[in-house]
Amino acid sequence: MEEIKIIQYGCGKMSKYTMRYAIENGYKIVGAIDINPDLIGKDIGNVIGCDDVGVKITSVNDAESLFQSVKADVCIVTTMSLLNDVKDSLILCAKYGVNAITTCEEAFYPMNSNPHLTLEIDKIAKENNCTITGSGYQDAFWGNLISTLAGTTQRITKIKGSSSYNVEDYGIALAKAHGAGLTNEEFQRDVASADNISNEERQSLINKGEFLPSYMWNVNGWLCDKLGLHVKSQSQKCIPTFNDKEIYSKTLDMNITTDRATGMSAVVTTETQEGIILETECIGKVYGENDCDKNDWTVMGEPNTNLVITRPSTVELTCAAIVNRIPDVIASDSGFVPTSRMGELKYTVK
Numbered sequence: 001m002e003e004i005k006i007i008q009y010g011c012g013k014m015s016k017y018t019m020r021y022a023i024e025n026g027y028k029i030v031g032a033i034d035i036n037p038d039l040i041g042k043d044i045g046n047v048i049g050c051d052d053v054g055v056k057i058t059s060v061n062d063a064e065s066l067f068q069s070v071k072a073d074v075c076i077v078t079t080m081s082l083l084n085d086v087k088d089s090l091i092l093c094a095k096y097g098v099n100a101i102t103t104c105e106e107a108f109y110p111m112n113s114n115p116h117l118t119l120e121i122d123k124i125a126k127e128n129n130c131t132i133t134g135s136g137y138q139d140a141f142w143g144n145l146i147s148t149l150a151g152t153t154q155r156i157t158k159i160k161g162s163s164s165y166n167v168e169d170y171g172i173a174l175a176k177a178h179g180a181g182l183t184n185e186e187f188q189r190d191v192a193s194a195d196n197i198s199n200e201e202r203q204s205l206i207n208k209g210e211f212l213p214s215y216m217w218n219v220n221g222w223l224c225d226k227l228g229l230h231v232k233s234q235s236q237k238c239i240p241t242f243n244d245k246e247i248y249s250k251t252l253d254m255n256i257t258t259d260r261a262t263g264m265s266a267v268v269t270t271e272t273q274e275g276i277i278l279e280t281e282c283i284g285k286v287y288g289e290n291d292c293d294k295n296d297w298t299v300m301g302e303p304n305t306n307l308v309i310t311r312p313s314t315v316e317l318t319c320a321a322i323v324n325r326i327p328d329v330i331a332s333d334s335g336f337v338p339t340s341r342m343g344e345l346k347y348t349v350k
Contacts, residue, residue: 007031007072010079017319030070035060067096077102083114097128105215107134112221113213122336131332135325137318142219147226149299156301164283178263178284187240214266216280226340230273239265241285249286262286324348
């Protein structure tokens with residue numbers, strides 16, 4: 001089989017694993033891009049933690065030149081969480097006919113949060129015969145595992161899920177987006193207020209590409225697409241989380257006192273035309289000494305089934321899912337295609 005060539009877009013913490021896993025799976029890294037001046041010009045071996053690979057990290061300002069000079073099959077984008085923040089990288093991939101897979105959480109199912117930008121990327125990708133998609137941890141633990149449980153259920157009335165993660169693992173932008181370090185008053189003003197709006201106002205923001213979805217907003221859309229459900233209404237609410245003891249945040253470089261938020265819980269409720277309700281929650285916060293990553297999902301109906309996964313290695317699982325999806329992305333139809341339409345996430349035999 002012809003060697004598959006990869007460009008890594010974003011050389012932060014996640015790329016340490018995506019690049020190593022890609023190499024171990026027999027893929028070839030032919031380019032890497034980042035915005036950090038401390039990384040530009042260095043060999044990717046410095047990021048992976050191995051000997052030099054022979055690939056230097058290119059400045060984001062020279063990204064297009066890199067796409068012109070190397071022929072890549074797939075670009076792995078591991079930068080930001082919102083579609084608006086990764087649009088330049090995804091449009092660049094689409095323009096040059098390079099398949100792209102991103103850890104961007106909104107890109108998991110952006111059709112329900114930023115449809116116009118999704119269609120714009122979809123159009124360019126179809127014109128240049130490539131596929132754009134989002135994957136990662138949610139592909140398995142908030143998606144395919146849940147749809148598999150649903151497949152063992154005779155009658156579903158409700159799907160209820162909760163997942164927690166430590167914002168310290170993902171950088172300062174994500175920690176701030178979760179309201180970590182804010183007082184309750186600041187949280188209500190800067191974070192929660194965005195959801196204290198009518199359905200009409202929310203839809204207006206979605207149409208303008210200005211809506212800020214929590215992670216489960218797009219997960220609920222993905223699940224409905226996978227299960228053949230039709231959304232009647234959807235809402236979200238963000239609630240601050242607090243710790244009963246002062247804790248230090250390395251990411252924020254501050255002590256978070258008991259009167260300041262450690263992060264937030266975002267609850268998304270989806271009502272479907274089929275009568276099935278999805279109520280999903282993601283808890284992102286600076287962990288205290290007794291906190292850990294956890295998934296707790298229940299499919300209610302006949303019968304009820306509960307699935308609990310404690311202490312998953314969220315970062316590594318995210319990156320392995322990305323790399324294991326690469327064959328599906330290459331084989332997919334062109335355009336912006338969610339993984340809900342690519343079949344189950346599978347282990348890739350090396």
